[in-house]
Amino acid sequence: MRVVLSTYGSRGSVEPIAGLAVRLQELGAEARVCAPPDEEFAKRLAEVGVEMVPTGRPVRPLVTTVTPGSAEGLAQRAAELMAAQFDTVAAAAGGCDALVATGPLPATAGARSVAEKLGIRYVHASHQPVSLPSPHRPPPARRGRPLPSDVADNRALWDLDARIATAMFGEMLNTQRAAFGLPPVDNVRDYAFTDQPWLATEPTLAPWQQPADLDVVQTGEWTLPDERPLPAELVAFLEAGTPPVFVGFGSTPVRDPEGIARVAIEAIRAQGRRAVVSRGWAGLALIDDQDDCFVVGEVNHQALFRRTAAVVHHGGAGTTTTATRAGAPQVVVPQGADQPYFAGRVADLGIGTAHDGPAPTVESLSSALKTALAPETHARATAVAGTFRTDGATVAAKLLLDAVS
Structure with missing residues (x-):
């Protein structure tokens, strides 16, 4: 079995994906990670024996030069990140059986489109519950698109968030999909998340609350054990x-x-x-x-x-x-x-x-x-x-292998 894992973000996004890749390899699967081309990520993945496919622009210069909370340049960065999924990730996923994606919505919506085109299993994963629609909390505001302060119903706010996400990213996604020979989607967020996203968090620290509209699979945290000695x-x-x-x-x-x-x-x-x-x-x-x-x-x-x-x-x-x-x-x-x-x-x-x-x-x-x-x-x-589990990445790897087989 061959799996491609796509992520875009800082260390907190790359390390869990690396942890899952290591566990997949231990169970006999081939795994490669599409990640930002920052030197520190390439070094870390090489240390644990995981093949890395550089994807998109380096993250560090973007994070350190963009004003916190600013939407300036967001559309261009989103378009570039999405295009990288249709280009680099699609090439890396050729011949694979499954694609697991995490990261910003432009990346995961593009990744699911790639999986759809290739006819392979797709899994959306989140390393925190905040971005997944839930009646128990309001959605986080998207950059440059504040939510109304006079609306208290969480489900209404999540519906509004879905419309905002499609307004922000729908045209660029459907343009890429058309070039791929795929039909348009009318709800970018829900398309990317699917009806059964995975939540890679420790239940004690970040539980998924029921009841909820999504059938969330909480696997536990995808830990990459760090054996490096301290200086x-x-x-x-x-x-x-x-x-x-x-x-x-x-x-x-x-x-x-x-x-x-x-x-x-x-x-x-x-x-x-x-x-x-x-x-x-x-x-x-x-x-x-x-x-x-x-x-x-x-x-x-x-x-x-x-x-x-x-x-x-x-x-x-x-x-x-x-x-x-x-x-x-x-x-x-x-x-x-x-x-x-x-x-x-x-x-x-x-x-x-x-x-x-x-x-x-x-x-x-x-x-x-x-x-x-x-x-x-x-x-x-x-x-x-003492209550923390240590097998989250193993649980996720076995779930993926079982789902594909």
Whole structure:
């Protein structure tokens, strides 16, 4: 059996797909991943023995140059991303038995069209429940298309979201489909999602609520075990004192990286703690040369988080899952997208705090850290970590193999 996996996004999107590809290969299938051509993704996939097909433009320059929340240039980027599905992904999927797609709607709608043309199994997967239509929550607003504030009925808002999505992407999708010899679709979102999407999240952290209109299959988180050793200099820092507080915002841009680094370090020091600062795509840096802080680049978060007193982060699905699995108390400072949802889940589970707003002050972050560093929060974080499953990628791989066979 041969499977092509298509994704477009940051590390939180690529790593789970890589985890599924590894499990598919362990079960005897051939798997290749279509992913952005960023060097760090190519390196990571090569490390775990997964073939990568570079697809679309690199993600990092797009993320770091676009104003957060801005719709400027969105139509062009969406058209390019969709075209890459009909071109690069279609070529990679030739001779395959199934196509699994995740990522932005232009990518997944294009990917399903490719699967339709080739007559192969298609699965839409999401790494968070926020974007899947549910009567229990409103849809996230699409860039440049705010939802009306005077409508409270969630189903009505999801219906409106479907119309907005088709207005934004319908013409470009149907133009590509016509060139492929395929008929037009009249609901881009629901076409891409299908009636039975997969939700690749840990049920304890991000459950799918019933009843719902979609027949969602929750497989569990697609974990890619990270066996990379921590850098020797980082290990020496960790062993030189008490467990530090980690602070990092992953691939999420922040408006004032210098200011947020200063606030974080001062708040951590106010608790008598040391700090490990992750540069991330925001380019966080140390604020002085004191020896109680250490800066890192790309490192093994699975190993590092187990050795921290707490993790201050943006609330991305990947980082939140990794920190929760490690049993690390968290302070989530959400910047947008699905991050407020994960911040709320951390608070609801009692494994940390959700900061109110994207721009903390020393006082607000110090207050949040006091809660996160409390013994009862640590105990709760340890207990919740013990409930996490580790077989989500294996479950998904077996489901796919069974469905195709």
